Structures are given as structure tokens and as C-alpha cells.
Amino acid sequence: MEKLQSLRGMVDLLPQQMGVWQQLEATARCHFQRAAVAEIRTPILEATELFARGIGEATDVVGKEMYTFLDRGERSCTLRPEGTASVVRAAIQHGLLNQGPQRLWYGGPMFRYERPQAGRQRQFHQIGLEFLGFADARSDVEAIAIAWDLLADLGVQELALELNSLGSADDRALYRQQLVAWLEQRRDQLDPDSQDRLARNPLRILDSKNPTTQALLQDAPTLAAALAPESRERFERVQEGLTALEIPFQLNPRLVRGLDYYSHTAFEITSSQLGAQATVCGGGRYNSLVEQLGGAPTPAIGWALGVERLVMLLAQVGESQATAPDIYVVSRGGLAEGQALVLARQLRRSGRAVELDLSGSAFGKQLKRADRSGARWAVVIGEDEALLGQVIVKNLQEQTEQPMAAAELLSQFA
RNA sequence: GCGGGCGUAGCCAAGUGGUUAAGGCACCGGAUUGUGAUUCCGGCAUUCGGGGGUUCAAGUCCCCUCGUCCGCCCCA
Numbered sequence: 001m002e003k004l005q006s007l008r009g010m011v012d013l014l015p016q017q018m019g020v021w022q023q024l025e026a027t028a029r030c031h032f033q034r035a036a037v038a039e040i041r042t043p044i045l046e047a048t049e050l051f052a053r054g055i056g057e058a059t060d061v062v063g064k065e066m067y068t069f070l071d072r073g074e075r076s077c078t079l080r081p082e083g084t085a086s087v088v089r090a091a092i093q094h095g096l097l098n099q100g101p102q103r104l105w106y107g108g109p110m111f112r113y114e115r116p117q118a119g120r121q122r123q124f125h126q127i128g129l130e131f132l133g134f135a136d137a138r139s140d141v142e143a144i145a146i147a148w149d150l151l152a153d154l155g156v157q158e159l160a161l162e163l164n165s166l167g168s169a170d171d172r173a174l175y176r177q178q179l180v181a182w183l184e185q186r187r188d189q190l191d192p193d194s195q196d197r198l199a200r201n202p203l204r205i206l207d208s209k210n211p212t213t214q215a216l217l218q219d220a221p222t223l224a225a226a227l228a229p230e231s232r233e234r235f236e237r238v239q240e241g242l243t244a245l246e247i248p249f250q251l252n253p254r255l256v257r258g259l260d261y262y263s264h265t266a267f268e269i270t271s272s273q274l275g276a277q278a279t280v281c282g283g284g285r286y287n288s289l290v291e292q293l294g295g296a297p298t299p300a301i302g303w304a305l306g307v308e309r310l311v312m313l314l315a316q317v318g319e320s321q322a323t324a325p326d327i328y329v330v331s332r333g334g335l336a337e338g339q340a341l342v343l344a345r346q347l348r349r350s351g352r353a354v355e356l357d358l359s360g361s362a363f364g365k366q367l368k369r370a371d372r373s374g375a376r377w378a379v380v381i382g383e384d385e386a387l388l389g390q391v392i393v394k395n396l397q398e399q400t401e402q403p404m405a406a407a408e409l410l411s412q413f414a
Numbered sequence: 415g416c417g418g419g420c421g422u423a424g425c426c427a428a429g430u431g432g433u434u435a436a437g438g439c440a441c442c443g444g445a446u447u448g449u450g451a452u453u454c455c456g457g458c459a460u461u462c463g464g465g466g467g468u469u470c471a472a473g474u475c476c477c478c479u480c481g482u483c484c485g486c487c488c489c490a
Contacts, residue, residue, distance in 0.1 A: 008481080060488045064415075082490085110490080115415080117484060126490060193487065209486085258489060268490095279490060306490030332448075365443090367450045382448055396450075 009114070009122025019323065020314050024154060024307065025107065028127050031150045035142075037103045037129060042086040044109060048076040054085035054293055056260025058200055065112040067122075079111035082259075083128045084286070084302055085293070091132055092295040101133030107307075119277035119309045128304035129283075132290065135299035137234050140265045140285060141241030143301050147269060147281050148247050151305075156271070156313045159280070161247065163267045164255035165235035166203075167227040169288055172263065175226035176202060182220055189216050206254040217254075224253055231264065238265055261286040265301065271313055280313065281305035324374030325355040327413070328396075329381070330366040336386035343379065343391070343406060350414045371396055379409065 006012060013021065032039070048068050055062050067079035080086055083106050096102050107127040114120060129146060131139050144161070151159055166172050180202050187195060191210040198205065206223070208214060227235070242249050249267075257266045266284035274280070283303025290298035327347055331340035337360070344356040355373055357366045363380070370378040380392040380401075391409050394401040404412075 005481085065488075112489075114488070115486095116482085117486095120489075124490070128490090196487095204488090276485065277489070282490060304490055309490060330449085361443095362446085363448050364446065364450075369450095371450045378450085380449075384448085392449090394449080399450080401449085 007122070009116040011121055011123070015323075017311070020311050021307070024310060024314065025127075027154055028105075028107070028150060031146060031153065032105045032129070035103070035146050037105045037146070040087055040090060040104045040106050041108070042080075042083070042090050042106065044080050044111075045077050046080055046086055046089070048078040050085050050089055050293070051078055051081060054088070054261065054289060055082065059258055059260055061112065061259065065114050067111045067113050081112050082110055083108075083126055083304060084130060084261075084289070087128075087130050087302075088132070088290055088293050088295070088300075092290065092293060097133060097290070097295060097298055101131070103129075103131055105129045117277070118275040119306070119312065121308060125307035126304040127307060128302060130300060130302035132300045133298050134301065135287075137237035138241055140238045140301050141245065143283070143303060144242065144267060145245050145247060147283070147303050147305065151269065151280065151310075154310070154314060156280070156310070158271055158273060160270050160272075161242075161249040161267060162252040162255050162270065163239070163242075163249045163265070164223070164252050165227060165231060165238075166223065166256065166263055166266050166284070167231040169263055171227050171231050172203075175221070175223050178221045178226060179203070179205075186216060189213075201258075203256045204258065206256050222253055223256075234264060257282065257284050261289040261292070263287050267303070269305075271309075273313060274309055277309065279306070280309050323353075325353040326375060327352055327354045327377045327379055328370035328373050328375035329354060329356045329379045330363065330370055331357070331381040332360070332363055332366070333383040333386065336381040336383055339386050339406070340379075340381050343381070343409070346410055347413055350410065352413055367394075370394075 029039075048066070051066065052062055057063065061081050066081055069077060071077050087104060087106060091097055091102060091104075105128065108125065109123050110126050111123050113122060116122060129143060131143055148159075148161065167175070180198065183190065183198055183202065183205065187198065189212070190198070190205070191208065191213050194205045194208050194210065194213050203223075205213065206217060208217075224232075239249070239251075252268075255266055255268060257268075262284040264285040264287070267282070268279050269281040270278040271280055272278065281303055282305075283301070285299070285301040287299045288297075290296070290300060329340050329344045329347075331337045340356060344354045347354045355375065357369060359366065359369075363382070367378060367380075376395065376397060378394040378396055380394060382392075385391055385403070389406055390403050391406050392401055392403050393409060
């Protein structure tokens with residue numbers, strides 16, 4: 001029979017890895033709460049139309065990476081490739097924006113149909129933040145600061161924040177024209193990938209990894225020069241804010257985010273320890289998206305961080321936590337086993353983490369498992385103890401033991 | 415979608431065309447029918463990702479296929 005296994009690029013998270021995940025999620029929750037950011041959860045399945053309109057038909061994410069299929073009602077459905085479009089959709093649908101600006105976060109699985117490689121899977125997880133209805137440059141700074149502080153608190157080392165401004169939609173359209181005109185003159189000097197992008201998504205050529213293309217771009221018109229004075233001033237205020245918060249950053253004039261909806265501030269937080277997919281967190285401002293999805297014009301900024309990539313960094317830091325019980329209950333014989341079942345439940349009700357050995361094997365075997373479970377205490381009930389209403393409490397670390405009444409045990413561990 | 419590396423047990427692996435596929439970890443059982451370490455003994459791949467071919471003989475060579483990893487594209 002064919003071996004059953006998970007679909008390509010879909011990975012299981014096994015019990016041993018969950019400690020890092022849980023710690024990460026708890027830390028994120030804590031940071032959001034302290035920053036007065038509320039959680040929102042949206043379905044992982046949406047109408048294909050949402051992403052086509054929100055992210056942009058021309059992007060790779062929409063053009064070739066979506067998990068799309070027809071449901072039984074012949075509607076085109078897509079497993080969400082990112083979170084922002086869904087959050088904005090939900091905010092519009094439920095009139096959240098009529099109640100004032102929204103500070104939201106989300107977390108969960110995203111899906112992209114790509115070849116897996118280091119730091120890239122078909123199902124992966126993101127934790128993201130969206131500030132809807134905030135235009136001030138300080139909101140950009142605050143959004144970035146929350147991401148930065150979260151990563152720092154988790155103990156991630158050697159992070160770099162890269163920053164750029166794409167300007168307003170007008171600035172970008174103007175620059176796009178300049179760049180395309182300039183590159184058309186030199187089309188034959190571009191690598192094939194970039195030639196392709198010239199028509200589809202020319203700004204992304206700036207980000208090319210091809211060295212000759214990069215050399216050519218040295219003399220190309222710059223995005224910074226195309227920014228209107230207001231855009232430039234806005235960008236300066238973002239930088240001043242980051243400096244005031246002592247968050248180090250590097251200006252990267254080639255940083256162009258892939259999704260169509262970005263404008264003004266764009267940023268990435270990267271780690272050199274991740275291989276080719278180095279971005280841990282990426283985001284930026286998207287002032288036109290809400291309107292594009294049918295809401296009132298609403299400025300917004302957000303980011304998403306890749307949980308698997310973050311976990312890779314945390315694993316390198318050596319972060320991991322096993323889930324050991326406080327007490328391991330060992331019993332043998334009908335009467336004793338019955339009492340152990342009751343006792344374990346009572347201990348749990350008083351808040352203890354208790355593992356009950358259900359094997360019925362010899363005491364030696366059970367104690368061996370007690371030892372390996374990492375529990376501090378073992379409670380032993382044999383037939384003799386059961387008849388007397390007693391238990392033996394062993395301290396597994398100090399290798400000491402003492403008999404006591406079951407009731408005494410309960411009051412001691414309450 | 416394109417390029418390259420790799421598939422031997424739950425994990426790490428030896429194996430260079432020649433009888434029954436090393437070893438280690440983990441796990442299970444026993445020595446110890448009521449006590450954890452260590453030790454000792456035993457168990458744990460009818461077969462090398464799958465299919466086809468070459469050969470007297472294939473884990474080993476060839477072809478196809480699937481999976482996986484790394485890179486490109488792209489992104490978190």
C-alpha cells in the first residue's frame with residue numbers, strides 16, 4: 001500500500017517543537033496587549049476575487065501562487081495567501097471603521113503554491129498587525145516598533161531593519177514611467193528575468209539579485225528623486241521617530257515590496273542566518289487598499305512576520321521547553337488503579353499537572369517512565385497502600401520517599 | 415515553472431556487483447512476580463522510496479517516477 005503522507009510543502013508540527021511555538025505566541029499576545037492591539041480572526045478560505053482585487057493581478061502571489069479551486073456551488077475559492085486583504089474585508093463588512101481607527105492583529109496559516117525550500121512552505125504561519133485609519137508618520141513608527149520589540153524580546157539576534165519609501169501612488173506612477181523609459185533603452189543589457197518584469201512589475205527589477213543588472217542600475221533614476229516634497233518630508237519624520245526610539249535602520253532604496261497595495265513606508269526585518277529567504281518580517285503602508293476593496297478611503301499600515309522563519313532563529317538560540325508533569329502517578333492492582341484514577345483527577349483539580357501511568361506494568365517499569373517524564377514527584381499506590389488509604393510520595397530528584405494518607409497528599413499539593 | 419544534491423528501520427548511519435543488509439540512539443520485554451541509576455540478555459528492515467531494465471548475481475549499474483533538501487523566480 002502507498003504510504004500516506006502530508007501533501008508537499010505542508011508540514012506537521014510535532015509535540016517536541018510546540019514549546020517554541022507556544023512561547024512565541026504567548027510573547028506576541030503579550031506585546032499586542034500592551035500596545036492596545038486587538039485580535040481578529042478571519043476565515044482561511046475567501047472568494048478568489050478578494051485577493052485578485054486586493055493584492056493585484058500582476059503580482060506573482062496572485063498570478064501563480066494561489067491555492068484556488070471551485071467549491072460545490074462553482075464559486076472560485078482561494079486559501080488565503082496573506083492576511084491583510086481578509087482583515088480589511090472583515091473591517092469593511094462589519095463596519096469596524098465606522099467605530100474609529102482600528103488597531104488589529106491576527107495569526108494563523110497562509111497558503112502559497114510554490115516549490116518548498118529553506119524558510120518556505122506551502123502552508124506556513126504568519127502573525128500580522130494592521131493599523132487601519134492611521135495616517136500620521138508616528139503610526140508607521142509605532143507599528144515598526146512593536147515588531148522590533150517583539151523580536152528583541154524573543155531573543156532574536158542579528159536583525160536588520162531595512163527601510164524605504166515608495167512615495168504616494170502618484171509618485172510611484174511617475175517613477176515607474178521614468179524607470180521603464182530608462183530601462184527600455186537598455187533592455188538588451190538586462191537579464192531575462194528582469195526583461196520579463198519590465199512589462200509586468202518593473203519596480204521589482206530594482207531588487208534583482210543579478211549582479212550585472214545591479215551594476216546597470218547604479219546610474220538609473222532613483223525612486224528617492226521622484227518623491228514629491230510632502231512624501232519626502234513624511235519619510236523623514238518616520239526616520240526621526242525610529243531614531244528617537246533608538247531602533248537602528250538602514251535605508252535601502254532598492255527595497256520594493258511585491259504586493260501592489262503598498263505606498264510610502266516599506267520595510268523588512270531580515271536575518272543573515274536564514275539562507276535565501278531572509279525576511280522575518282515585512283510590511284508597509286497601504287493607503288489605497290481599503291478603498292480598493294469597497295470601503296471609504298482609509299490610510300493604513302501593517303506588517304506580517306513569518307512564524308516558521310522566526311522559529312528557525314529561535315531554535316538556533318537554543319530555545320525550547322518540554323512539557324513535564326509535576327506529578328507522575330504509579331499504581332498496580334485493581335483497587336489501587338481505581339484509587340489512582342480518582343487521585344489523579346483530584347490533583348488536577350487543584351491545579352497540578354499530573355500524568356497517570358495507564359500501562360499496568362511492573363512498578364519498576366512505571367517508575368522508570370516516571371523518571372523519564374521529567375516529573376518532580378511520583379505518587380505510588382500499590383495494593384497494600386490502597387487497603388490502608390495511603391500513598392507513597394517520592395521525590396524523584398532527591399531520591400527520597402515517604403508514606404502518607406491520601407488526604408494528606410491532597411492538602412499538601414493543593 | 416526552472417536548475418542541482420540526496421532517498422537503507424521512528425532517528426543517525428555502514429555498505430565501492432558476490433552467500434543470511436554492520437553498528438549506534440530511541441522504543442519494547444526479561445534478569446528484578448513492590449521501586450528509578452548502571453550493567454547484562456532478548457526483541458525491533460522477509461529488504462534498501464516506487465516501477466521497469468542490464469546481469470549467472472543489484473541496496474550497489476541504467477532508465478522512468480515519486481518524495482525530500484538547496485538554489486532561481488517570488489515572498490513571511
